[in-house]
Amino acid sequence: MTNAIETPKEKQNRHKAMEAIKLLNTLREDFKSPLRSMEYFYKLFEDVHCHQKALHEDKTKIGTMCIQIPSEIIYALDGVPIRLCNGFYTDDEIGGDLLPQKACPLVKATVGHFASGNFSDMPDIVFSPTTCDQKTKAGAVIESFGYKIFDVDFPRTKESEASREYWRRSVKQFAVELSKFQGKKLTRSNLENSIKKIGYAQSLYHKLSDFRKLDVVPILGIDVFLVTNAFFFDKIDNWIEAMQNLLKELEQRVQNKINVAGKISPRIVYTGSPPIFPNFKIPQLIEESDAIIVADETCSSNRMFNDMVAVDEWNLYDMMDSISDKYLKACTCPIFTKNEDRIRRVIQLVKAYKADGVVYQAFAGCTVYEMEQRSVLEAMEKEGIPILYLESDYSPSQGGQLSTRIEAFMESLKTRRRNKK
Amino acid sequence: MLKKIHTILNNMNLQKVRFTVQLLSFVLFVYGGYFAIDFGSKLPIFACPYNKEAVGACYLIPLQHQLSMPAQVLLGGAGIGVIVGFLGFLFWFIFLNKAWCGYVCPFGTFQDWLTMLRKKMRVRFSIYTQNQFEDLSKIKYLFLIIVLFIPLLMGIGVLGSEWSASFCQMCPARVVSPMFSGDFSQWIIDFSSITAMILTALGMIFAGLFLLGSFVKKRFFCFFCPMSALHFIFSNLSMVQLKKDGSKCTKCGDCYAVCDMQIKDIADDVTSINILRDDCIMCLKCIAACPEEDALHFDIFKFRAFSSTKEGFEKRMNIEKPKQAEVKFSQKGHSDD
Numbered sequence: 001m002t003n004a005i006e007t008p009k010e011k012q013n014r015h016k017a018m019e020a021i022k023l024l025n026t027l028r029e030d031f032k033s034p035l036r037s038m039e040y041f042y043k044l045f046e047d048v049h050c051h052q053k054a055l056h057e058d059k060t061k062i063g064t065m066c067i068q069i070p071s072e073i074i075y076a077l078d079g080v081p082i083r084l085c086n087g088f089y090t091d092d093e094i095g096g097d098l099l100p101q102k103a104c105p106l107v108k109a110t111v112g113h114f115a116s117g118n119f120s121d122m123p124d125i126v127f128s129p130t131t132c133d134q135k136t137k138a139g140a141v142i143e144s145f146g147y148k149i150f151d152v153d154f155p156r157t158k159e160s161e162a163s164r165e166y167w168r169r170s171v172k173q174f175a176v177e178l179s180k181f182q183g184k185k186l187t188r189s190n191l192e193n194s195i196k197k198i199g200y201a202q203s204l205y206h207k208l209s210d211f212r213k214l215d216v217v218p219i220l221g222i223d224v225f226l227v228t229n230a231f232f233f234d235k236i237d238n239w240i241e242a243m244q245n246l247l248k249e250l251e252q253r254v255q256n257k258i259n260v261a262g263k264i265s266p267r268i269v270y271t272g273s274p275p276i277f278p279n280f281k282i283p284q285l286i287e288e289s290d291a292i293i294v295a296d297e298t299c300s301s302n303r304m305f306n307d308m309v310a311v312d313e314w315n316l317y318d319m320m321d322s323i324s325d326k327y328l329k330a331c332t333c334p335i336f337t338k339n340e341d342r343i344r345r346v347i348q349l350v351k352a353y354k355a356d357g358v359v360y361q362a363f364a365g366c367t368v369y370e371m372e373q374r375s376v377l378e379a380m381e382k383e384g385i386p387i388l389y390l391e392s393d394y395s396p397s398q399g400g401q402l403s404t405r406i407e408a409f410m411e412s413l414k415t416r417r418r419n420k421k
Numbered sequence: 422m423l424k425k426i427h428t429i430l431n432n433m434n435l436q437k438v439r440f441t442v443q444l445l446s447f448v449l450f451v452y453g454g455y456f457a458i459d460f461g462s463k464l465p466i467f468a469c470p471y472n473k474e475a476v477g478a479c480y481l482i483p484l485q486h487q488l489s490m491p492a493q494v495l496l497g498g499a500g501i502g503v504i505v506g507f508l509g510f511l512f513w514f515i516f517l518n519k520a521w522c523g524y525v526c527p528f529g530t531f532q533d534w535l536t537m538l539r540k541k542m543r544v545r546f547s548i549y550t551q552n553q554f555e556d557l558s559k560i561k562y563l564f565l566i567i568v569l570f571i572p573l574l575m576g577i578g579v580l581g582s583e584w585s586a587s588f589c590q591m592c593p594a595r596v597v598s599p600m601f602s603g604d605f606s607q608w609i610i611d612f613s614s615i616t617a618m619i620l621t622a623l624g625m626i627f628a629g630l631f632l633l634g635s636f637v638k639k640r641f642f643c644f645f646c647p648m649s650a651l652h653f654i655f656s657n658l659s660m661v662q663l664k665k666d667g668s669k670c671t672k673c674g675d676c677y678a679v680c681d682m683q684i685k686d687i688a689d690d691v692t693s694i695n696i697l698r699d700d701c702i703m704c705l706k707c708i709a710a711c712p713e714e715d716a717l718h719f720d721i722f723k724f725r726a727f728s729s730t731k732e733g734f735e736k737r738m739n740i741e742k743p744k745q746a747e748v749k750f751s752q753k754g755h756s757d758d
Contacts, residue, residue, distance in 0.1 A: 203735050315546075318545075322675065322678040325688075330672050341671070341691075
């Protein structure tokens with residue numbers, strides 16, 4: 001207790017720890033029938049964000065700024081992918097001094113995190129795909145802080161053959177750069193193994209999703225967001241093991257018919273700006289309003305796991321091409337010119353998971369999600385799917401107004417459901 | 422019970438099933454002659470009778486002969502023969518649609534074996550660019566026009582008898598197929614007339630290109646095959662179809678990545694229900710490589726004989742738990758859809 005004055009770094013850590021533990025405690029205590037096997041994930045986030053525990057001291061850490069950087073290639077080259085999309089209000093405030101006030105909170109928080117230089121697992125190199133304007137420009141800002149950044153060219157249309165070829169070349173270039181950085185050659189067997197390892201993690205995610213299709217849902221959507229968020233930075237083998245334990249417990253729950261929601265709780269598909277730990281504000285409000293998130297269409301969860309790589313001959317370049325296509329063609333990010341794929345995907349999720357409605361969240365400042373809102377709302381109306389559009393940011397002060405709107409929406413869904421019966 | 426059958430079918434190892442079917446049909450159609458089997462001459466595959474042991478003949482042979490009859494004969498009673506012949510072709514065709522190409526055609530199977538050899542030698546396959554694909558894809562219709570119109574021109578006396586079976590003269594199957602029963606006599610240029618010389622020389626060139634091409638490019642010849650074009654014209658009449666439910670497709674491109682024929686629509690077209698394209702050989706590899714439930718399926722009438730499933734995908738792609746994380750857990754009992 002000699003240091004009476006707190007350094008900025010200590011202050012940042014303290015504030016972030018408070019943000020993290022507040023959410024973790026809510027998850028641990030505020031919902032009925034918590035899952036025992038979720039404790040691994042609660043503990044993981046507590047270790048990393050409250051105690052600044054490093055997970056990958058002996059490994060090269062490869063920072064990524066979006067999901068488009070193929071982790072298959074990073075693992076094949078003996079690196080650990082760390083996705084640096086950030087959800088902390090503390091970091092958002094730091095970034096707010098460096099970027100326009102109206103910028104997206106996710107980008108501000110990410111830049112703020114880099115500006116502070118305060119990482120439990122500091123990335124050795126960062127790959128930044130040129131997705132949305134703000135992320136694209138953020139790369140250069142981060143570089144100015146002295147980090148090693150490499151831009152990976154990402155096309156903004158995905159229908160044309162030219163963009164497919166362009167992206168395939170970008171991914172190859174990325175692999176070349178990383179291979180140089182790591183001093184390691186990308187080989188056929190390394191890449192095949194890592195495709196299969198990620199494929200296995202994906203298959204576990206799909207099994208988890210199957211549980212959410214049931215009428216009696218054994219797991220909260222907010223817990224699932226935590227599980228998928230852990231994949232951003234966790235040791236993949238540990239994650240796989242924890243996931244297997246979780247699935248075992250869920251299977252047990254199905255037999256005992258344990259429901260984490262109520263009998264008429266509305267089933268929700270969540271879409272829009274990604275919930276990233278600890279900014280689980282909207283999912284939390286949804287599930288505190290007696291609703292249950294059964295599926296999502298976001299880049300911090302479903303979009304990360306859904307599409308598995310298939311290859312015909314398992315040659316190096318065929319694997320590379322198949323990986324590349326998956327990260328471009330299957331991507332439903334709103335940065336693309338038009339986005340019928342995303343609408344189709346949301347409708348399909350509503351059908352497959354028997355959802356009652358959709359909640360569409362856009363971060364204030366996330367222009368692309370804000371712009372796409374109208375077309376998605378129109379499409380849902382045409383399909384007869386109720387949808388609620390919300391704008392939010394990372395500030396903790398917004399709760400009241402949002403919860404009123406969410407509760408009203410959920411009530412209307414319940415009435416709809418009762419009337420159907 | 423029905424559900425169980427579906428699961429077994431959807432989880433099958435397509436590669437093995439297909440290899441077995443192809444091997445058996447190859448033996449049957451190439452060496453069946455030793456057992457005095459005869460399927461007639463209306464087969465919708467390149468079962469080439471220039472090979473003496475073939476058990477039937479490619480329909481393009483009688484078609485060319487019939488069409489080359491003098492016009493007045495053709496427009497008289499002989500026209501009925503053409504129609505009967507065509508019905509014979511259609512009879513075979515409706516059972517398998519283009520799966521004749523992917524599962525039965527000995528000439529197609531032979532290309533797959535060359536592919537296997539290349540794979541063993543770790544040589545990478547070649548692909549066309551999208552522009553090359555679009556241009557080359559038209560050639561098969563050009564060949565079909567040759568099959569149909571040169572005989573008709575003979576019939577009205579514009580072309581002489583040296584143009585007889587002109588496509589066969591050019592066809593690499595005529596040169597290559599007899600080799601399966603040890604007959605290399607088709608590797609020859611016919612100098613009896615200038616036309617014959619040109620046609621048989623083309624045949625030799627095409628056969629050479631065939632051997633080289635199908636070593637580096639999967640199903641090299643099928644892309645140019647006039648039979649494939651003929652199939653496509655009547656494919657809607659068949660009882661088996663390749664279908665897609667676009668609402669379930671995420672465009673991940675896995676089907677396109679494994680497609681021997683590089684058909685882009687299979688991944689990118691999310692509106693067509695009937696997804697069979699003219700280049701398709703109905704090998705069904707796309708279904709085997711699709712990770713979305715029921716997004717692609719092979720139907721026999723209304724029965725879904727083979728559908729894409731996650732479970733089947735994981736089995737076929739060998740997605741198993743990595744060795745470091747060895748924890749037992751049962752996979753059954755939670756799927757209700």
